[in-house]
Amino acid sequence: MHMTYQILGITSAVLLFFQISLFVFRRIYKYLPKKPTWFPLILKFLRRAHVYTGIALLIVGFIHGYLALGTIKLHTGLILWLGILLAFVGFLFKNKVGKKWIFYHRIMGFVLIALFFVHYFFPWLLK
Template sequence: MYAVLGFVSLALFIIVTAPYWFRRLNQWFFHLKGPGFTKFMKGLRLIHKPLGAAFVIVPAIHGYLAMGGFRLHTGTILWFFVVITAAAGHTFYLFKKPGLLRVHRILALVTFCFILVHLFVPNLIYYITA
């Protein structure tokens, strides 16, 4: 079950970050315009917040089931950055300060880096401390 939740978490991350990278890909390569693309982007923005909340909860359950409790692991550090990223996004939503959006996006990039670490070297902490 925890493996399924891991894939669900990864899918949530891809969908939650899609408004940003779809907009960038369109700006750099595709140059799509029109009501279809606008409607698609509005749909992604609409589901961003609820899926972001799910992205905080599902990885916590995944980690608890995989480790049998709370343990320091690359996933724990990753989840910490997911929570901080979500908090920065929620703070931006409340106060509408452009600097907070920048912090939210930078933290999303850091979260992506930790996802790569967690996927490819999940026991990194044990290697460092051993």
């Protein structure tokens, strides 16, 4: 059990940074003076995978937290997971909100990175 939650934690971290990479790679591509022909293929792959890896992140993150703690309780990991859930719910309501949702979705990405580092370095901050 000990090893399983660690593997799921690493998987969650990889998925989170994969999620953020879509924004990062789009920005890199936007400001490249000479745009490589293969770069749009990477963006297309990241864009298509984004929703599915987001769902996987929610599931894997939840299982990781439950196995690590044996229950659901207030913890830096729960706050991080709720932030991920909030970003996903924002995506679900994008048609009702309009184009404003993407601004908040991207801001939430930066918040999630900060929450990840808090969770990684200070997991028992709320103890």
